[in-house]
Amino acid sequence: xxxxxxxxxxxxxxxxxxxxxxxxxxxxxxxxxxxxxxxxxxxxxxxxxxxxxxxxxxxxxxxxxxxxxxxxxxxxxxxxxxxxxxxxxxxxxxxxxxxxxxxxxxxxxxxxxxxxxxxxxxxxxxxxxxxxxxxxxxxxxxxxxxxxxxxxxxxxxxxxxxxxxxxxxxxxxxxxxxxxxxxxxxxxxxxxxxxxxxxxxxxxxxxxxxxxxxxxxxxxxxxxxxxxxxxxxxxxxxxxxxxxxxxxxxxxxxxxxxxxxxxxxxxxxxxxxxxxxxxxxxxxxxxxxx
Amino acid sequence: xxxxxxxxxxxxxxxxxxxxxxxxxxxxxxxxxxxxxxxxxxxxxxxxxxxxxxxxxxxxxxxxxxxxxxxxxxxxxxxxxxxxxxxxxxxxxxxxxxxxxxxxxxxxxxxxxxxxxxxxxxxxxxxxxxxxxxxxxxxxxxxxxxxxxxxxxxxxxxxxxxxxxxxxxxxxxxxxxxxxxxxxxxxxxxxxxxxxxxxxxxxxxxxxxxxxxxxxxxxxxxxxxxxxxxxxxxxxxxxxxxxxxxxxxxxxxxxxxxxxxxxxxxxxxxxxxxxxxxxxxxxxxxxxxxxxxxxxxxxxxxxxxxxxxxxxxxxxxxxxxx
Numbered sequence: 187x188x189x190x191x192x193x194x195x196x197x198x199x200x201x202x203x204x205x206x207x208x209x210x211x212x213x214x215x216x217x218x219x220x221x222x223x224x225x226x227x228x229x230x231x232x233x234x235x236x237x238x239x240x241x242x243x244x245x246x247x248x249x250x251x252x253x254x255x256x257x258x259x260x261x262x263x264x265x266x267x268x269x270x271x272x273x274x275x276x277x278x279x280x281x282x283x284x285x286x287x288x289x290x291x292x293x294x295x296x297x298x299x300x301x302x303x304x305x306x307x308x309x310x311x312x313x314x315x316x317x318x319x320x321x322x323x324x325x326x327x328x329x330x331x332x333x334x335x336x337x338x339x340x341x342x343x344x345x346x347x348x349x350x351x352x353x354x355x356x357x358x359x360x361x362x363x364x365x366x367x368x369x370x371x372x373x374x375x376x377x378x379x380x381x382x383x384x385x386x387x388x389x390x391x392x393x394x395x396x397x398x399x400x401x402x403x404x405x406x407x408x409x410x411x412x413x414x415x416x417x418x419x420x421x422x423x424x425x426x427x428x429x430x431x432x433x434x435x436x437x438x439x440x441x442x443x444x445x446x447x448x449x450x451x452x453x454x455x456x457x458x459x460x461x462x463x464x465x466x467x468x469x470x471x472x473x474x475x476x
Numbered sequence: 477x478x479x480x481x482x483x484x485x486x487x488x489x490x491x492x493x494x495x496x497x498x499x500x501x502x503x504x505x506x507x508x509x510x511x512x513x514x515x516x517x518x519x520x521x522x523x524x525x526x527x528x529x530x531x532x533x534x535x536x537x538x539x540x541x542x543x544x545x546x547x548x549x550x551x552x553x554x555x556x557x558x559x560x561x562x563x564x565x566x567x568x569x570x571x572x573x574x575x576x577x578x579x580x581x582x583x584x585x586x587x588x589x590x591x592x593x594x595x596x597x598x599x600x601x602x603x604x605x606x607x608x609x610x611x612x613x614x615x616x617x618x619x620x621x622x623x624x625x626x627x628x629x630x631x632x633x634x635x636x637x638x639x640x641x642x643x644x645x646x647x648x649x650x651x652x653x654x655x656x657x658x659x660x661x662x663x664x665x666x667x668x669x670x671x672x673x674x675x676x677x678x679x680x681x682x683x684x685x686x687x688x689x690x691x692x693x694x695x696x697x698x699x700x701x702x703x704x705x706x707x708x709x710x711x712x713x714x715x716x717x718x719x720x721x722x723x724x725x726x727x728x729x730x731x732x733x734x735x736x737x738x739x740x741x742x743x744x745x746x747x748x749x750x751x752x753x754x755x756x757x758x759x760x761x762x763x764x765x766x767x768x769x770x771x772x773x774x775x776x777x778x779x780x781x782x783x784x785x786x787x788x789x790x791x792x793x794x795x796x797x798x
Contacts, residue, residue: 224587277774278775278778281586281587282529282586285590286727286774289533289770290768290774291771293763293770296763297761297763297764298764301758301759301764305759415591419591454602460591460592461578461592461596461599464584465581466582468582
């Protein structure tokens with residue numbers, strides 16, 4: 187069997203990858219919690235952000251972590267425009283409509299990227315891509331340690347925005363009572379678009395954290411979609427602490443099941459958790475609403 | 477509601493059959509066969525997504541069940557192709573019942589139902605991809621043997637007729653839904669589940685029957701796919717492409733209508749081929765067009781082409797009103 191050190195190392199690395207998953211799920215759960223929509227284009231938007239980071243690094247020689255500072259506002263603007271001008275009007279406010287419009291968008295984005303960049307996988311190499319951090323006897327991947335730290339910081343920042351700013355108050359008000367919020371003068375379409383934009387900005391941060399140790403192809407985001415949904419459902423749709431804890435948990439589960447079952451079967455653990463959660467407790471660990 | 481007459485359905489099927497014998501090139505025949513397979517899968521999707529209003533994102537689970545039953549039974553057990561076809565369809569109904577039993581018992585609907593069906597299809601894909609019994613990642617090749625008993629034909633037109641026959645069955649099933657008490661139950665569930673329940677509709681049983689019929693039709697499409705291309709692997713049989721195309725065809729054509737899925741499959745795949753030939757080898761352009769059409773159709777004709785034609789005052793030649 188495996189030595190305890192290998193197991194602990196794998197689990198810790200899984201935990202840190204889980205942090206990035208959590209960041210992806212954070213955007214998704216925020217959008218669900220406020221707009222009550224399942225954003226199927228989330229994975230495709232992650233791919234867009236990853237390509238932006240890749241372009242910034244490969245073409246303009248930027249450091250991927252620094253690129254976040256440029257890509258995040260760009261994704262914010264893109265998210266705002268998408269929700270305000272496409273998803274909102276096209277879906278007529280119907281759940282099924284939103285599901286289908288975001289599915290359509292994800293296919294458009296994925297294939298537009300395919301037409302523009304072909305299906306090659308692209309990576310960026312930095313001098314720290316393969317660096318390890320020694321923690322006592324354990325060796326941890328440096329990009330993942332950074333990813334873990336930045337995720338925690340981003341979650342705190344998001345929490346502060348939601349609780350200390352006017353737009354945060356407006357977002358929470360709309361999430362609780364849409365009609366009431368609009369009666370006191372809050373523009374609901376604007377708040378919806380702002381929420382969507384914040385969710386997309388989270389993706390930009392995740393993309394910057396992923397790129398030093400990961401690759402991007404037009405289909406990369408699709409691989410994250412179900413993982414992100416699993417986290418959101420497990421943590422409770424709309425719950426921010428739920429997304430964080432769910433993400434870390436899923437990272438560990440994935441690491442454990444790929445260690446013991448091999449890579450191809452490894453993902454099965456995630457899907458089984460997903461199915462079981464949906465069947466047994468669809469409100470998730472922290473979700474209040476059904 | 478557009479309720480076509482039975483005679484209209486018969487004319488449409490006859491016209492499609494006649495087109496097969498107008499001396500089409502091999503490529504066009506292949507396209508027509510593919511259109512019929514997608515139409516059939518979409519008809520299956522439409523039973524659940526259109527009539528009951530439960531959008532599935534994982535009809536690949538049924539399609540793959542049919543395709544793998546066809547391939548595994550013939551290659552590993554030497555079962556006759558026609559018997560394999562029947563078993564494949566039954567397996568589709570069974571998989572439908574299993575997924576339905578689990579999800580409906582927990583009362584899943586809306587986006588939760590869409591997500592869980594997607595997850596089931598993904599689990600099936602990963603299992604089929606790593607299990608030796610199903611050929612693993614290499615997939616399964618069905619032996620080429622032409623002749624009626626093998627359900628393989630040297631002349632592509634005969635296979636097209638068989639696929640068309642299944643589409644005709646799909647049309648009949650939808651037509652029956654629009655004229656039967658059971659179909660009325662489905663629509664009642666879609667419009668207001670609580671009200672239907674209060675009126676005495678056994679919600680669970682009705683949904684179970686609907687998902688079994690839906691699974692059987694889509695599995696039949698999977699069987700035909702395997703038998704037509706004689707090769708499947710996990711990404712083809714359980715891949716998300718088929719879940720998406722079945723859903724697209726039904727929604728673009730008109731979900732919850734008899735002719736919607738067939739019309740949608742013909743229009744979508746026709747446009748897809750057109751895009752491919754116009755764009756000249758740029759990958760993904762046809763799917764890009766599909767995505768744009770889906771968004772546009774949700775935005776501007778949420779009831780599909782069938783209804784759009786009606787509302788534009790066009791008497792669609794393919795959707796005459798009863």
